[in-house]
Amino acid sequence: MKILIINGSHRKGNTDIVINKIEEEIVNTKNTVEVLKLKDIEMKLPDGCEVCAESGICPNIKDEFSEKIEPLIRDFDAYIIATPVWSDGVTPLTKIFWDRIVSWCHPDRMYLKGKKLAIITHGMADESSWDGAIHWIKGVCDWEQSYFAGSFTFKSSSKVGSIQIDSTKLLNFINNIIKT
Numbered sequence: 001m002k003i004l005i006i007n008g009s010h011r012k013g014n015t016d017i018v019i020n021k022i023e024e025e026i027v028n029t030k031n032t033v034e035v036l037k038l039k040d041i042e043m044k045l046p047d048g049c050e051v052c053a054e055s056g057i058c059p060n061i062k063d064e065f066s067e068k069i070e071p072l073i074r075d076f077d078a079y080i081i082a083t084p085v086w087s088d089g090v091t092p093l094t095k096i097f098w099d100r101i102v103s104w105c106h107p108d109r110m111y112l113k114g115k116k117l118a119i120i121t122h123g124m125a126d127e128s129s130w131d132g133a134i135h136w137i138k139g140v141c142d143w144e145q146s147y148f149a150g151s152f153t154f155k156s157s158s159k160v161g162s163i164q165i166d167s168t169k170l171l172n173f174i175n176n177i178i179k180t
Helices: 014-028 048-056 064-074 093-100 128-145 167-178
Strands: 003-006 032-035 078-084 116-123 146-153
Touching: 003 014, 014 032, 014 064, 014 078, 014 146, 014 167, 064 146, 078 146, 078 167, 116 167, 128 167, 146 167
Parallel strands: 003 032, 003 078, 078 116, 116 146
Antiparallel strands: none
8 A cells, every 4th residue: 555644734843753653653564655745845825716627737836736746646545644733723734735636626636536534633732623623634535535544633732742642543543544
C-alpha cells in the first residue's frame, strides 16, 4: 500500500514529531509512505473562477503546487491529513490544499474516489475542538467518495515536544489504514 501523509502545519513542531513516529511504524509494516509538507510548497489561494468549475485545471494559477505537486499526489492508496486544530477546524494550509485539488466536480480528476482518508489532529483544546477537524475530513470523504479510515488525536501545547502518544492507539490507527 502506498500512503501519503499531508502535513498541514504552518510550523515545525508537534505535528512533525507524530508524523515521524507514524512514518516509522508504516515503514515497519513494509508499506510505502511519503510526506508532503504544505508549508514548504508555493501554493496560491484558489481564485474560484468559473473555468475551474467547468474544465478542471485553473488557467489562472500557475505555481509549484499546480505544476509539480498536484500531478504527483494522484497515485496513492491512502491519504492521511495531519493538522493541528485552528478555530475548531483544520489549518488554513490544509483547507487551501483541498480547495485547490477541486476533484469532486471533475470525474476525470476523482483520484480520491474509493481511496482511504484519515486524519491526525491535535491541539491545546479538548476533544470537542478536535471533532471539528474530524467531521470536516468525514465530509471530504463523502464528496470525494472515499473511505474514512479513522482519526488519531492527542493533546499538545505550543511547546514543541509537549505531547504524549498512546502507542496502542497509534498502532490501531495505522492498522485501520493499512488493512485491506
